[in-house]
Amino acid sequence: MLLAFSVAPSGTPTGGARPDDASVHDAVAAAVKIVRESGLPHQTDSMFTTIEGDWDDVFDVVKRATEAVGQFGSRVSLVIKADIRPGYTGELKAKVERLEQALSDGSRTVS
Template sequence: MLLAFSVAPSGTPSGGSRPTDASVHDAVAAAVKIVRESGLPNQTDSMFTTIEGEWDEVFDVVKRATEAVGQFGSRVSLVIKADIRPGYTGELTAKVDRLESVLEEQG
């Protein structure tokens, strides 16, 4: 499965003050660190982090990343999109490779 997710805090963290620039980069960094330490294939872009793996292992990572972000606010927003295709692996890059191949053929 490929799972893309975006997680962000809102509200004031307990015991702290809210940053004035409304940036969430520290919270996102905490989430991405958990994803990268999981050992699962992953990539992060400006909007989402995508993870590849089996159902239980992917959702475990998303849960832990969400809990880490929860430390930065009183509330957490989580967006998930999944491509569930049993029997396929390496799709994190293979899907893009197939697309690029078609684009090259079309010139």
């Protein structure tokens, strides 16, 4: 499974957050740290973190990352999108490689 998620605090700042700081980078860093420590294949961009693994492992990481972000606000917003394809691994990179191959294929046009 590939699972992309975005998690952010909202509500009244708690924990280490400053009341006048609208940035959520510290909270996101806490979530990404959980992902990196999990050992699962992952990739983080400006909007989402994508994790690859089996159902239980992936959702355990998302749960722990969400709990870490919860330390920064009275509420947490969580967005999840999953690609569940049993029997496939290595798709975090393979899907992008297939896309790049399709884009570089001279017989196809992109408009």
